[in-house]
Amino acid sequence: MKPLLKFISATNSSFLINAYPYKLYISNPEISTRYTLFQNVRHYPMLGVQYQNLFDVMVDAVIIAITKVGYKNIPVVVTETGWPSDGDVNERDANGVFARMNNAGLVRHLRLGIGTPLRREGAAETYIFELFDDETKQGPESDWHWGILNRNMTMKYGIGFPGLDRYSGAQLARMVLSACLICLITVLMFVLLLW
Template sequence: MNSVAFYLLLLLLTSAATSTTATTIGVTYTTSTSSPLSPDKLAAKVVSMNIPSIRLLDSNPTLIRAFAYTNVSLFLSVPNPLVPLLASNRSLAMRWCYRHVLPFYPRAKISTISVGNDVVSYSPDVSPFLLRAMQNVHLSLADLRIYKISVSTTFSFFNIVPTAFPPSSAQFQEPNGEVIIRPILQFLERTNSSFLVNLFPYNMYRSSFSIPVGFALFEEGPFNFRDDLTTGVRYRNLFDMMVDAVISAMAVMGHENLPVVVAETGWPSSGIDGGEVDATLLYSEMYLKGLLGHLRSGGGTPLRREGVAEVYVFELVERDDDGKRGVRNWGLLHRNLSSKYGFEFSGCGGGGGNGRRFAEFLVVVMVCLLM
């Protein structure tokens, strides 16, 4: 084998091994109000499960401190009631950063701050304050010479994208699209931040009788697909279809290249009442297995080959009120931190499976040619 051929093969091997971007797969966690877990115990459990990232829905400083030196990436959240205060008073935004970021960073790997969570739905009167609050948090971090923490806000798919099919025709719901989302997209573009969205295929499946449950659960089957006739793309799972609807809606506003982070996703293991017959432990496990397998494959979505940047499973530990009448049951773990499912969440750092397998094939080819 001559040197030129060897060089070309080595170049192909390198590009194949790095061409597929891995999706970071994390979890969300909400502190229990009645019987909170020890922060150190929680951090130790996350580390033992090899979970690379956790979203702390209530960014308690003691929790943040517990993850120092663990190499677990932290996704912090600013509660909705604080958004108008941070928007109106820059010093309060600085004070929040002083309390939740400065004492721990970079020993704790804080990567993202979401200013508010689904504000458009839960606190619509707070929505006009979102952008200013985000700007004040971003400027406060810059004043502290902290430049690598992304500042964004989290939207709920169902409250911003009224029609998900076909994905190529999706647009943000008005008037929030122009008034709230467009300026935020511009901010995210300027600051190299990501678009954060809570995305639950379970909700869309329940809202449409035409969606087969297998399509929502990543199952292969003769009817588990949907064709976007505009683009000619075939969707084989509901998750990809919803992600591409978000990407299309951003493209309409000229921001199709923004990274997308799925801040919450999951499937409940029990429903609010007996009418939710598909909220079962079996379907919950099937969704999670299908999701993790799909993300680890590194295939991305039809409109974005690199897929989403991060995905957070809702949620790590079931809460005290989970399973009670009128409340859906979530959680990978029971309150005693034992697993609810028959599979391991370990090794969920990401995809790239196809790229790695191709790279391994090329190694074999190269060895054969060199013999």
């Protein structure tokens, strides 16, 4: 990892991670549901800190690891996080109620701007995975249902984005497609200017 971290540091880039508290939660029955869903506090005496959620623990674990090898100032970006809204009977707590609680709790936590116990700014950026459900994936059924929109572009639940929760899924999809189109046109214009 040191050569990668050296490159990231030299280019003023970020360290990208996927942080899925749900996957850690289902693999470890000792982790409480309330703690995973931003509703409980846990004290870690060995570190001298307390955590309000499992997401911050996962981000700080990466921060500790990259700091230990000498790169404490590299920003950490969470490129994927979330909670599945459905799954098969063997997949514990993959449901819409917990998906809404997790994603709304995450948005509320990030909007407070308090970061993590070990880094004031916490994750530099965080992205919820994913916009639409994707039933074409291989693997467990919960892998198909991470979207905040159904496949028919209806909103599954609000997650606390000010002003955004009032839009229908179809309106959100149009806004995303419009933003993608603007980005594509911008890139094409840039390429043509360089050419």
